[in-house]
Amino acid sequence: MIARFKRLVLSASSAAALGLCLSMLPAAASAQIPIKMTLNWKYEGAQAWFFLAQERGYFKAEGLDVQIDQGEGSAAGIPKVAAGTYTAAFGDMNALIDLAGRRPADAPVGVFMLYNVAPFAVAVKKDSPIKEPKDFEGRTLGGAANDGALKLFPTLAKIAGVDRSKVKISNMAPNLREQMLLRNQVDGVFGYVNTIWFAAKLSGMNPELDMRFIKYADYGLDLYSNTVMFSRKFVKEHPEAVKGFLRALNKAIKDVVADPDAGIAAVLKREPLLKRDLEKEKLLATLKRDMSHPEIARIGLGDVDDARLKRAIGLVVEANQLESTPDASLVFDRSFLPPREERLSHF
Numbered sequence: 001m002i003a004r005f006k007r008l009v010l011s012a013s014s015a016a017a018l019g020l021c022l023s024m025l026p027a028a029a030s031a032q033i034p035i036k037m038t039l040n041w042k043y044e045g046a047q048a049w050f051f052l053a054q055e056r057g058y059f060k061a062e063g064l065d066v067q068i069d070q071g072e073g074s075a076a077g078i079p080k081v082a083a084g085t086y087t088a089a090f091g092d093m094n095a096l097i098d099l100a101g102r103r104p105a106d107a108p109v110g111v112f113m114l115y116n117v118a119p120f121a122v123a124v125k126k127d128s129p130i131k132e133p134k135d136f137e138g139r140t141l142g143g144a145a146n147d148g149a150l151k152l153f154p155t156l157a158k159i160a161g162v163d164r165s166k167v168k169i170s171n172m173a174p175n176l177r178e179q180m181l182l183r184n185q186v187d188g189v190f191g192y193v194n195t196i197w198f199a200a201k202l203s204g205m206n207p208e209l210d211m212r213f214i215k216y217a218d219y220g221l222d223l224y225s226n227t228v229m230f231s232r233k234f235v236k237e238h239p240e241a242v243k244g245f246l247r248a249l250n251k252a253i254k255d256v257v258a259d260p261d262a263g264i265a266a267v268l269k270r271e272p273l274l275k276r277d278l279e280k281e282k283l284l285a286t287l288k289r290d291m292s293h294p295e296i297a298r299i300g301l302g303d304v305d306d307a308r309l310k311r312a313i314g315l316v317v318e319a320n321q322l323e324s325t326p327d328a329s330l331v332f333d334r335s336f337l338p339p340r341e342e343r344l345s346h347f
Contacts, residue, residue: 048263073146
């Protein structure tokens, strides 16, 4: 009798467990929408919100299965999204504008502007005779082929009256940039101020004492920089997924601003060899230098000012002699953004 009772209990328990499992199957088996994203650069502190959103399950809670890969430059992700290799990218708006002016049907669309202050610069040594862009003539400037500042050099040259035919451009591996400047193998290097600054520190230089930065913004290039962008196909087929991605990202940005150490911890889980203090310093500098345009008090982080974007489009089109001028709505779509009030309280 006792043995039979145990068998009945076990049988009932098994049936209940089986029923519970079956009842959970639809939720567990329901496929999450995959998003394959490439970043602007190697894993670093300034990307903390992407990793924190992943670690804390914010993407998953939105029904998204997000893969985040390191990048090769702020302009490198745009053609990869256009080709369908990636669903999304974090990259340079101006490279996106350039592609939209050449192949509008293939160009990704920006959906969340993060770097609203132009970070583009040419770094020179402190004692360099180069004081302004006109001094680039007769000199050699170096940069990685997919660097956003290098891609925008024609725009700077046109605005500042630089004869590009008199400037030699040397392409180099990104990890050699600061060393080649230090060894006088080039007279200046293209890049983002923060990227060069912290790479120089990592290589043993003191950027504050050893370098000067000729910033594009000082010569009238009030440009946007890195934005989250998605393929036009994905935006059309999965608009709610794009909205969910941005909700998760916006939540993670707030978390990182409130607790930068948590953000850096998430980055270090992805790339343990990074130096914690340096990456935190880089993150805070990015918030201060690249994401602090006064307009966010009015429109919120993530959005763009239409008039400013239109001027930027005009500059890129003219300098690069594009065949057509893409409409602002073609390169940036704010309809996927979280409500404005949810994007006003970051800083």
